[in-house]
Every structure is written in C-alpha cells, then in structure tokens.
Amino acid sequence: MASGSTKIPDDFNIYYLLKGALPLDTSGEPMDRARGETKSPYQGLTGLRNLGNTCYMNAVIQCLCSVAPLVEYFLSGKYTTSLDKDNGEIATAFAYLMNDMWLGDFDCVSPEVFRLVIGERYPAFIKKTQQDAQEFLIYVLNELHEALKKASKRRSQGTSSSTWETRGSVSESSIITRLFEGHLSYDTICLECQTTTYKTEIFTVLSLPIPYESECSLEECLECFFQQDMLTWNNQVNCSCCGIKTDAAVKASVAKAPKIVIFHLKRFDCQGNYKKKLTTDIYYPLINLDLSPYIYPLFRKNPKYSLFAVVNHFGDLDSGHYTAFCKHTITQNWYNFDDAQISEIPESSVQTPAAYLLFYSSQTFSVPVKSQNG
Ligand SMILES: [Zn+2]
Numbered sequence: 481m482a483s484g485s486t487k488i489p490d491d492f493n494i495y496y497l498l499k500g501a502l503p504l505d506t507s508g509e510p511m512d513r514a515r516g517e518t519k520s521p522y523q524g525l526t527g528l529r530n531l532g533n534t535c536y537m538n539a540v541i542q543c544l545c546s547v548a549p550l551v552e553y554f555l556s557g558k559y560t561t562s563l564d565k566d567n568g569e570i571a572t573a574f575a576y577l578m579n580d581m582w583l584g585d586f587d588c589v590s591p592e593v594f595r596l597v598i599g600e601r602y603p604a605f606i607k608k609t610q611q612d613a614q615e616f617l618i619y620v621l622n623e624l625h626e627a628l629k630k631a632s633k634r635r636s637q638g639t640s641s642s643t644w645e646t647r648g649s650v651s652e653s654s655i656i657t658r659l660f661e662g663h664l665s666y667d668t669i670c671l672e673c674q675t676t677t678y679k680t681e682i683f684t685v686l687s688l689p690i691p692y693e694s695e696c697s698l699e700e701c702l703e704c705f706f707q708q709d710m711l712t713w714n715n716q717v718n719c720s721c722c723g724i725k726t727d728a729a730v731k732a733s734v735a736k737a738p739k740i741v742i743f744h745l746k747r748f749d750c751q752g753n754y755k756k757k758l759t760t761d762i763y764y765p766l767i768n769l770d771l772s773p774y775i776y777p778l779f780r781k782n783p784k785y786s787l788f789a790v791v792n793h794f795g796d797l798d799s800g801h802y803t804a805f806c807k808h809t810i811t812q813n814w815y816n817f818d819d820a821q822i823s824e825i826p827e828s829s830v831q832t833p834a835a836y837l838l839f840y841s842s843q844t845f846s847v848p849v850k851s852q853n854g
Contacts, residue, residue, distance in 0.1 A: 666731070
C-alpha cells in the first residue's frame with residue numbers, strides 16, 4: 481500500500497493496522513468515508529459499533545469524546561509534537577478515532593483499531609468478555625499520558641498513587657494531567673503527640689464509597705470519602721516524634737482540584753467471595769456541584785462544577801450493559817449513546833440509579849476545531 485500521502489513511518493505495527501483498516505487515498509482521507517453511510521447531522525454525534533461485549537469501551541470513549549479540549553488537542557494535530565514515537569500507538573489510534581467521531585461523516589464508526597492496539601498492551605481488553613469501564617478509563621488515560629508527557633519544571637508533589645505508579649518522582653505534564661489531574665493531601669495527626677504529617681497523592685479518578693443502600697446524594701458520598709478516619713490496631717502509623725507506632729487520625733483534602741473531575745461510584749462491592757452490586761439511587765447535581773468543602777481554602781479557585789458525561793451500568797456484576805449520557809458541545813443537548821444507537825434525551829432523564837462514572841467540568845467547553853491543514 482502506498483504510504484506517500486501519510487507522515488506515518490512504516491515500521492510500526494499500528495500503522496499497518498491503521499492503513500489496513502482505513503486505507504488512505506491520495507488526499508490522505510480514509511477511503512472508507514466514501515462508502516456513503518448516512519452522514520451524522522452533527523459533529524461528535526457518532527455511534528460506536530459493538531465488537532462483542534465492548535459496550536464498556538464504547539461508553540468510556542463517548543465520554544472522552546465529549547471532553548472538548550481533549551478532542552481539540554487531537555483534532556488540531558497538536559498531539560504530534562508531544563508524541564513519544566516509540567510508545568505512540570495507542571495515542572495515535574485514539575487520535576484517528578476522535579477524528580472519525582468528530583468529522584460527522586458517519587452515523588457510526590468502529591473502534592476496532594483502537595481496541596486492537598490497546599489489546600496488545602492489555603490482553604484483557606481484546607477478549608470478548610465484559611470489562612470494568614473504570615479500569616478501562618484509567619488504562620486509557622494512563623496510556624495517553626505516557627505517550628504525550630513532557631518533563632515539567634513544576635516541583636514534584638510527594639508520593640504518587642497506584643494509578644500513576646510508573647511515573648516516579650519526576651513531575652511530568654501532558655494534556656491528561658492538565659485536564660484531569662488533581663492532588664489529594666492526607667493530613668495525619670498522631671494522637672499521642674499531636675504532630676501532623678502531610679502526604680500528597682495524585683488522582684485522575686476519585687473512587688467514592690456509597691454510604692447508603694437505597695438512596696443518597698453525591699455530596700454524601702463525598703463527605704464519606706473526605707471524613708476523618710482513625711488509624712488504630714494494625715493501621716497504626718510510625719510517628720517520628722514519638723519514635724513508635726501510635727494511633728492516628730487521617731483526613732484527606734483536595735490540594736489541587738482538576739479542571740475535569742471524574743467520580744467513580746463504587747457500586748461493585750467485592751469482599752472475598754462476597755460480591756454485590758449496589759443499586760443505590762445517587763442524586764447528583766447537573767450544575768453547581770460545590771467541591772469547596774473538600775478543597776484546601778488556599779486552593780479554592782474554581783469550586784463549581786457542571787456535569788457533562790455519565791457512564792451507566794445496567795444489570796449485575798458479571799454480565800450487564802454500559803451506556804453513556806453526554807452533553808453535546810454544539811447543541812448543548814443531552815444524548816444517550818448505546819453502542820451504535822444515539823438518541824436525544826431530556827435533561828430530566830440524566831439522573832438514573834445506573835450512573836457509574838460521573839464527569840464534571842469547572843469550565844464551559846468551546847466547540848473543538850479541526851486544524852485547516854490536518
Ligand atoms: Zn507522635
């Protein structure tokens with residue numbers, strides 16, 4: 481296959497895959513587009529084919545596709561300047577997918593190439609079995625960060641969380657950290673000598689406990705997450721002042737609030753052999769979510785957040801189905817994305833007991849623009 485029209489080197493498997501799946505004609509446009517499926521009425525309203533239990537993937541991709549600044553970064557071609565050429569397959573496939581979903585040429589596209597490249601790294605995602613949407617989201621964000629990171633001058637902020645274990649102590653920034661990264665501060669006070677120690681942890685997704693069985697509010701989940709915990713018995717901490725293990729109290733606060741905050745509602749309760757899905761009806765605000773009670777007073781800059789996307793999970797633990805609700809940047813209407821099917825829904829339908837991942841933004845998105853020459 482001729483590669484003259486592309487800037488893509490031939491020695492990457494992914495590019496063979498991309499070319500195989502979307503053969504490029506002389507203008508550099510994939511020829512597939514000429515096959516004439518119905519044109520979607522709006523950019524960014526494109527369904528995703530189900531490739532066999534890939535609804536978890538489709539729902540997450542739709543939510544990421546509604547993060548306008550992320551989409552713009554890929555549509556504008558800005559990502560190519562930061563791309564790690566030796567580790568760029570997943571980010572490149574993601575960029576192609578965002579382009580296809582935002583061109584508005586099709587009602588529906590296939591995420592097959594993206595799934596294949598991510599499956600090379602994480603074989604679980606190539607199996608035709610249901611996976612956890614939250615785990616998939618974290619893998620995707622982590623891979624995009626790894627492919628697009630640049631060493632940053634800002635000071636490293638203490639220890640990293642399990643999500644970012646591979647990052648080490650050097651502070652690195654990427655489109656992912658700029659949009660999604662927040663910092664938690666854990667203040668631990670020794671109950672013997674009252675000495676307080678501080679530890680910072682990075683997060684991109686906050687996993688919130690669900691404190692009630694039948695119904696509760698998102699704020700109650702947040703209060704539960706940020707409440708003070710006692711560290712006793714096996715959980716005692718080594719106090720450097722006392723020189724021994726002592727009882728302590730620990731409290732988390734947000735030291736840096738991300739522009740986009742993603743909440744994972746811990747509906748899947750697994751303790752040993754005991755597994756259960758919590759179907760609690762959780763009330764979450766569509767606008768004006770106030771995070772200021774949980775943010776260090778010094779750092780309260782944009783504490784009001786608006787909901788713009790939701791991943792829903794229906795059914796039980798091992799089977800079940802994922803869909804997404806996303807607010808469209810152009811029309812400002814909400815849509816239900818159920819694999820290939822898209823339907824407009826009223827704002828009043830966005831609140832359901834199926835909500836599993838909630839995406840909030842502190843800023844209003846502008847419509848992503850595709851570069852003129854790309
Ligand atoms: Zn002490």
